[in-house]
Every structure is written in structure tokens, then in C-alpha cells.
Amino acid sequence: MDFSFTEDQELMIDSLKEFxxxxxxxxxxxxxxxxxxxxxxxxxxxxxxxxFAFMGLxxxxxxxxxxxxxxxxxxxxxxxxxxCMTPFMTGMLAAYDxxxxxxxxxxxxxxxxxxxxxxxxxxxxxxxxxxxxxxMGMTTVTKKxxxxxxILKGQKTWVTNGAAVPYLVVxxxxxxxxxxxxxxxxxxxxxxxxxxxxxxxTKLGQQTVPFVDVFFDDVVLTExxxxxxxxxxxxxxxxxxxxxxxxxxxxxxxxxxxxxxDAIDYALDRIAFGKPIADxxxxxxxxxxxxxxxxxxxxxxxxxxxxxxxxxxxxAEVAMLKSESTKTCLKVADNAIEIFGGLGYTEEVRVxxxxxxxxxxxxxxxxxxxxxxxxGRAIVNKYRARKK
Numbered sequence: 001m002d003f004s005f006t007e008d009q010e011l012m013i014d015s016l017k018e019f020x021x022x023x024x025x026x027x028x029x030x031x032x033x034x035x036x037x038x039x040x041x042x043x044x045x046x047x048x049x050x051x052f053a054f055m056g057l058x059x060x061x062x063x064x065x066x067x068x069x070x071x072x073x074x075x076x077x078x079x080x081x082x083x084c085m086t087p088f089m090t091g092m093l094a095a096y097d098x099x100x101x102x103x104x105x106x107x108x109x110x111x112x113x114x115x116x117x118x119x120x121x122x123x124x125x126x127x128x129x130x131x132x133x134x135x136m137g138m139t140t141v142t143k144k145x146x147x148x149x150x151i152l153k154g155q156k157t158w159v160t161n162g163a164a165v166p167y168l169v170v171x172x173x174x175x176x177x178x179x180x181x182x183x184x185x186x187x188x189x190x191x192x193x194x195x196x197x198x199x200x201x202t203k204l205g206q207q208t209v210p211f212v213d214v215f216f217d218d219v220v221l222t223e224x225x226x227x228x229x230x231x232x233x234x235x236x237x238x239x240x241x242x243x244x245x246x247x248x249x250x251x252x253x254x255x256x257x258x259x260x261x262d263a264i265d266y267a268l269d270r271i272a273f274g275k276p277i278a279d280x281x282x283x284x285x286x287x288x289x290x291x292x293x294x295x296x297x298x299x300x301x302x303x304x305x306x307x308x309x310x311x312x313x314x315x316a317e318v319a320m321l322k323s324e325s326t327k328t329c330l331k332v333a334d335n336a337i338e339i340f341g342g343l344g345y346t347e348e349v350r351v352x353x354x355x356x357x358x359x360x361x362x363x364x365x366x367x368x369x370x371x372x373x374x375x376g377r378a379i380v381n382k383y384r385a386r387k388k
Contacts, residue, residue, distance in 0.1 A: 005073070009070065009073055012070070012073065012074060012077075013073065013077050015050060016052070016074065016077045016078050016081055017077070017081050019046065019047065019050060019052075019081075020078065020081035020082045021081070022046075023043045023046060024043075024081070024082040024083070024084065026350070029082070029083070029084045029350070032084065032207075032208045033084070033207040033208055033353065034207070036208075037207050037208065037210055038087070038164065038208055038209075038210065039086055039087055039208055041117065041118070041119065043118075044087070044088075044117070044118035044119050044120075045117065045118035046118070047088060047118055048114055048117075048118030049118070051064055052074065052088065053088070053091070053092070053095075053114060053118060054114070055070065055071060055074060055092070056070075056071055056092065056096055056099075057095060057096070057099050057110065058099055058107065061099065061107050061108065061110060061111050062111055063099070067305075067309045068243060068246070068305040068306075068308040068309045069302060069305045069306055069309055071092070071247065071305075072246060072247065072250045072301060072302060072305045075089055075247050075250035075251055075254065076250040076251075076253050076254040076257075076298075076301075077254065078254065079250070079251050079252075079253075079254025079255050079258070080253075080254035080255070080257040080258050080261075081254075081258075082258075083255065083258035083259075083262075083350055083354065084208060084255075084350075084353070084354075084357070085205075085206045085207075085208045085209050085251075085255075085357050086208060086209070087119075087120050087160075087161050087164075087208070087209050088120075089247050089248075089251055090120065090123070090124075090160045090161060090209065091119075091120025091121060091122075091161070091165075092247075093124070093240070093243075093244055093247065094120065094121060094122035094123055094124050094165075094167075094169055095110050095120075095121045095122065096240065096243075097124070097169060097186075097227075097236075097237075097240060098110060098121070098122060098167075098169065098188060098227065100239075100240070101186065101227050101228040101236050102188065102227055102228070105224075106188055106227065109121075109167070109188075113166060113167075119164065119165065119166075120161055120164070120165050121165065121166065121167060122165055122166070122167040122168060122169050122188070123159050123160060123161045123162045123165045123167075123168055123169070124159070124160075124169050125156035125159050125162065125168050125169065125170040125171070125214055126156065126171055126237070127156065127157055127158045127159075128140060128154070128155060128156055128157060129155060129157050129213075132158075132367075133366065133367055133369075133370045135234070136179050136182065137179060138154075138171070138172075138173065138177075138184075139154060139173070139177040140152070140153065140154025140155065140156060140170070140171075140172040140173065140177070140216065141153060141154060141172055141173045141174075141175065141176065141177040142172045142173075142174060142175070142185065142187070142221065143175055144175070148222070148223075149220050149221065149222055150220070150221040150222070150225075151218055151219070151220060151221075152170070152172060152187070152189075152195075152216045152218075152219040152220075152221055153216055153217065153218060153219075154172060154177075154216050155213060155214070155215050155216070156170065156213070156214045156216075157201070157211075157213045157214075158201070158211045159198075159211055159212050159213070159214050160209050160210075160211045161209060161210070161211070162191075162198055162211060162212040162214050163198045163200065163210070163212045164210075165191060166190060166191055166192075167188055167189065167190055167191060168188075168189045168190075168191050168196070168214065169186060169187070169188055169189075169227065170186070170187045170189055170214075170216070171184050171185070171186055171187075171233045171234065171237060172184060172185060172187065172233075174230065174231055182234065183230075183231040184231065184232075184233040184234045185226060185227075185228070185229075185230050185231060185232070185233045186226070186227035186228050186233040186236055186237070187221055187225045187226060187227060188225055188226075188227045189219065189221065189225055193219055193220075194219070194220070195216060195217045195218050195219035195220070196214065196215070196216060196219055197214070197215045197217070198212040198213065198214050198215070199212060199213045199215070200212050201213060203360065204356055204359065204360070205353065205355075205356030205357040205358075205359060205360055206356075206357050206360050241365070241366075242304070242308060242314060242315060242318040243308055244365050245318050245319075245321070245322040245365045245366065245371075246301060246304050246305055246308070246318060246321070246322075248322065248326070248361055248364050248365045249297065249301050249321055249322055249325045249326065249329075249361075250301060251361065252325065252326055252329040252330075252358055252361045253294065253297050253298060253301060253325070253329060255329070255333070255354050255357060255358055256290070256293070256294060256297075256329035256330075256332040256333060256354075256358065257294055258350075258354060259332055259333040259336040259350075259351045259354045259355070260287070260290045260291065260294065260332055260335075260336060262336060262340075262349065262350065262351055263286075263287070263290070263335065263336035263339040263340065263351065264278065264287060266339065266340055266343075266349075267283055267287070267339055277339070283339055286335040286338055286339055287335075287339070289331075289335060290331075290332040290335045290336070293325075293328040293329065293331065293332050294329075294332065296328075297321075297324075297325040297328065297329060300317070300320075300321045300325070301321060301325070303317065304317050304318050304321055315374060315375075315378050316374070316375045316378035316379050316382070319366075319371040319372070319374040319375035319378070320371070320375045322365065322366065322368070322371045323368040323371035323372050323375065326358070326361045326362040326368060327362060327368060329358055329361070330355065330358045330359060330361075330362065333351060333354045333355035333358050334355060336351040336354070336355075337351050337352060337355060
């Protein structure tokens with residue numbers, strides 16, 4: 001096993017650190033969270049100009065070839081270097097889906113958009129008020145009309161960046177909204193299409209990537225809006241669920257590392273009882289627990305990303321990773337607050353903000369409880385297959 005970075009990966013890491021140092025100072029991040037409630041256009045343009053927005057997209061549309069491991073390294077490094085939430089990961093996932101499932105004309109829309117702006121291209125509309133983990137409970141539906149068009153009705157919720165992107169990727173049931181109907185299609189819809197509207201939702205954290213409710217009131221679609229084959233929308237989305245969950249973990253890992261970096265620096269400088277608190281055995285216990293979490297998470301994360309690159313089945317491994325790491329990375333931030341003491345419970349330092357951001361990652365991409373269910377079922381099925 002080779003744990004070293006390639007030369008290209010080293011260059012990417014250095015470039016990401018330089019980007020973060022220039023655009024994500026403490027003052028700039030504070031404004032992003034408290035004033036802009038998002039990442040300014042100039043920062044997103046710079047991210048695009050450095051080529052990061054094109055990583056993983058097809059070469060024929062100007063993309064830069066990248067493995068799942070490459071994209072994991074990019075995500076972890078970015079979030080450790082910035083110490084905050086950004087829209088880049090979710091934007092990359094939406095563009096990745098369009099590039100993989102879309103027609104040449106739809107893929108060209110990505111390129112046309114990035115020539116104008118570095119902002120994210122699209123947002124995924126999946127969850128509904130009555131259908132989060134229970135995906136078959138979704139009721140957003142399209143019905144074909146006599147003139148060949150389709151009418152889309154329904155509501156999606158927790159749509160990250162849904163009010164700030166030019167396109168929406170929407171999954172909806174075909175013709176019948178009942179639970180029994182498993183035929184769903186994906187649609188690529190301009191966000192300014194008549195009948196599409198949004199309403200903001202207030203998050204506890206992650207203020208730089210706001211999410212919204214999206215309403216579809218008799219939205220008229222044509223076959224040109226369809227993404228992939230009719231009735232295959234859910235199967236298409238399932239292809240990338242493991243990758244998405246890995247990137248959620250990479251994001252959380254980077255934030256946890258940033259929290260631990262801050263906590264150790266503080267512990268080395270803070271003097272109590274005549275010596276740095278870093279020399280206190282209890283503080284060292286907190287540091288050790290946090291470092292162990294980070295090491296274990298990173299090893300499991302890159303194993304899963306490597307398995308994805310090899311085309312191997314890893315739904316159980318990714319589900320276990322997602323469930324465990326989103327809880328333990330949150331504990332790293334909690335330990336950082338403990339090391340800072342009262343100061344950690346103020347807005348004078350960023351570890352509290354990181355804690356709030358990490359709490360959302362336990363929900364993103366599937367709750368821990370659903371991940372445990374997926375893993376348990378997959379593991380038992382593998383052992384059952386061995387006995388046949």
C-alpha cells in the first residue's frame with residue numbers, strides 16, 4: 001500500500017492552501033457567515049480560474065481528469081485550509097451528475113455557465129417535507145400532457161444553494177405519486193422557469209451554504225429537460241450515493257482537522273498553573289482521542305475512495321464510514337471547545353462555528369441511523385451469499 005501523494009496531488013494541495021490563505025482569512029470568513037451568508041462571486045470565480053471547478057468533469061467539455069481519491073484529497077484539504085463550509089463540494093456533485101447522465105447539449109450547459117461565472121451550476125432537489133430518509137414517500141410528480149409536454153408539481157426541501165444556482169436537478173415520480181410507484185425520472189430545470197419558486201430556511205450552522213424549500217407549481221417541461229432515461233432517475237442517483245457520502249466525510253474530516261489544529265495551538269500557548277495546558281494529561285487525552293479519530297477516519301475514507309476507483313462494491317463500507325465518522329468528527333470539535341474552555345464557547349474563536357457546521361454533516365447524504373441500516377443489511381447479505 002502506497003500512502004504517499006503523487007506529484008500532481010502535491011501541487012494541487014499547495015495550490016489549495018495558497019487559495020485558502022488569500023481568500024479565507026478570519027475576517028473574510030466572518031463576513032461570509034454573518035454578512036454575505038455565502039461565498040462572494042470573486043472567490044468562486046478564483047476557484048474556477050484555478051481549475052478546481054472542472055475536476056472530475058469529462059475532458060471533452062474542458063474537464064480535468066480526476067480519480068475519486070483525487071477529489072477526496074481536494075475536499076479534505078480545502079476544508080482544513082479554510083476551516084469553513086463552502087459551496088464547492090455540492091456544486092461539484094451536481095455538475096458531476098449532469099456530466100455523467102446528461103445529453104451532450106446538457107453537458108455543454110455546464111461549460112457555458114462556467115465561462116460566465118464560477119458559481120455552482122446546479123442544485124440537487126431530492127428530499128421532501130414528508131420524504132427524507134423515506135425516499136419512496138416522495139410525492140413530487142410529472143404527468144405527461146396531450147401535447148407531449150410534462151407538468152411538474154410538488155415541493156422539495158433542504159435544497160443546498162437552491163436559490164443561488166441557474167439550474168435545478170429534480171427527481172420526480174412519473175405519472176403517479178403513490179408509494180407503490182418506483183418509476184422516477186431526473187430533470188434538469190432552469191431555476192427561472194415559470195412556476196419555480198423558493199423560500200429560505202434558517203440553519204443552525206453552515207451559514208455560507210444556505211438551503212431552501214423549492215416549490216414546483218404546474219411547471220411545464222419537455223423531453224429536453226429530462227436527464228437520463230425515463231423511469232431510471234432513482235437508479236441513476238444511487239450510482240453516486242457512495243461517492244457523495246465519501247465527500248461529506250472528507251468535508252467533515254477537513255473541518256475536524258482545522259478544529260484540532262486550533263486547539264493544539266491554543267493549548268501550547270495557554271499557561272495555567274505555571275505551564276502550558278498542553279502538558280496537562282487530561283488535555284493530552286482529548287488531543288489523543290481527536291488525533292486517533294482523524295487518523296482512523298482518513299484511512300477508512302481513502303480505502304472507500306480507492307474501492308470506488310476500482311469499481312468495487314463498497315456500500316457497506318461507505319455506510320459504516322459515514323455513520324461513524326460524522327459522529328466522531330463532531331466529537332473532535334467538541335473536544336476542541338473543551339480545550340479552549342470558556343473561550344471556546346464564544347464567537348471569538350472558530351471552533352464553535354465548526355462544531356455547528358459539523359452537526360449538519362451527520363444528516364447530509366443520509367442520517368446515521370439509515371447508514372447503520374444499509375451497512376447491517378449489506379454485511380448480512382454478503383455472509384448469506386457465502387453460505388450458498
